[in-house]
Amino acid sequence: MRDEGNESMTSKDVGWGIHVVDTGFQRDNMAACYVVEDAGEVAIIETGTKDTVPRLFEFFEQQGITPEQVKYVIVTHVHLDHAGGAGLLMQQLPNTTFVVHEKGARHMVDPAKLQAGATAVYGKVEFDRTYGDLVPIDKDVMKIPVDEEVLTLGGRRLTFIDTPGHARHHFCIFDDKSQGFFTGDTFGLAYQELTTRKGPFIIPTTTPVQFDPVALKQSIKRIISYNPQRVFLTHYGMVEQPEVLSEVLLSRVDKYVEIAQKNADNPNRLQGIMEDIMAFFLEELAMHDCVLSKDDIVTALRVDAMLNAQGLDVWLSSLAK
Numbered sequence: 001m002r003d004e005g006n007e008s009m010t011s012k013d014v015g016w017g018i019h020v021v022d023t024g025f026q027r028d029n030m031a032a033c034y035v036v037e038d039a040g041e042v043a044i045i046e047t048g049t050k051d052t053v054p055r056l057f058e059f060f061e062q063q064g065i066t067p068e069q070v071k072y073v074i075v076t077h078v079h080l081d082h083a084g085g086a087g088l089l090m091q092q093l094p095n096t097t098f099v100v101h102e103k104g105a106r107h108m109v110d111p112a113k114l115q116a117g118a119t120a121v122y123g124k125v126e127f128d129r130t131y132g133d134l135v136p137i138d139k140d141v142m143k144i145p146v147d148e149e150v151l152t153l154g155g156r157r158l159t160f161i162d163t164p165g166h167a168r169h170h171f172c173i174f175d176d177k178s179q180g181f182f183t184g185d186t187f188g189l190a191y192q193e194l195t196t197r198k199g200p201f202i203i204p205t206t207t208p209v210q211f212d213p214v215a216l217k218q219s220i221k222r223i224i225s226y227n228p229q230r231v232f233l234t235h236y237g238m239v240e241q242p243e244v245l246s247e248v249l250l251s252r253v254d255k256y257v258e259i260a261q262k263n264a265d266n267p268n269r270l271q272g273i274m275e276d277i278m279a280f281f282l283e284e285l286a287m288h289d290c291v292l293s294k295d296d297i298v299t300a301l302r303v304d305a306m307l308n309a310q311g312l313d314v315w316l317s318s319l320a321k
């Protein structure tokens with residue numbers, strides 16, 4: 001891979017042949033994809049949405065990567081900020097295998113259900129604007145790894161680990177060369193603007209509709225059992241000392257559950273959970289020595305507080321059944 005030292009605003013070389021490319025989803029530094037290169041072979045991990053595809057091709061041009069070099073397009077799970085652009089991207093790559101979790105594959109073959117689900121949440125206007133028509137992917141170009149299966153990319157080994165909890169169709173990928181894990185949403189999220197001298201501010205993400213706290217905590221512990229030196233978060237970027245972060249993350253999963261349960265009988269349950277989560281974020285960020293104003297914090301975390309509250313609300317309903 002050519003590296004001319006004048007990278008665009010939207011990509012960053014983090015080492016070990018790994019670049020973070022901003023998908024452009026919603027705002028800068030909100031959702032990443034990763035381009036991994038080894039001995040002339042390239043893997044793209046996470047695809048963002050339709051609007052990410054031209055960004056990726058622009059990045060390839062800067063780096064002198066040809067579409068023929070792309071061996072794998074991998075999505076950690078099929079939520080649309082991770083996989084919405086996959087079909088459109090695959091259409092433009094001639095030799096590429098699409099790698100997806102067993103439980104997500106059928107939704108990529110036939111995206112009608114994903115499209116209907118997301119349209120119900122966001123409305124048709126917003127769905128069309130952000131995601132557009134989802135392009136189906138042919139089953140013949142798909143690889144569905146089993147738990148702990150290894151795929152090689154150049155000289156490196158990518159190990160696929162089943163990690164339910166955020167979603168049942170979620171795997172994470174351990175990369176032996178960087179000793180790092182591509183964790184999608186399983187290892188939570190940490191926006192860079194909330195990083196302080198105390199480190200990244202990591203929080204779980206419980207987007208509807210499959211949040212399962214017991215499974216999520218097991219998956220976080222399983223990631224740590226590989227002794228990774230770093231994790232590559234989709235939201236957003238590389239963070240180090242994952243073992244330290246995992247302790248915080250596990251305790252915050254418990255805190256979310258506590259907030260949900262406290263609001264179980266609240267007639268305004270969703271609103272109550274959302275307000276309690278935002279209050280929790282503000283309190284924790286103050287202890288994290290965050291110097292952003294309350295308004296800036298609310299702006300950074302408003303969408304996540306809402307999505308997390310929705311996911312916890314769905315989880316409470318599933319317990320009641």
Ligand SMILES: [Zn+2]
Nearest residue numbers: 079081082185
């Ligand atoms: Zn996500």
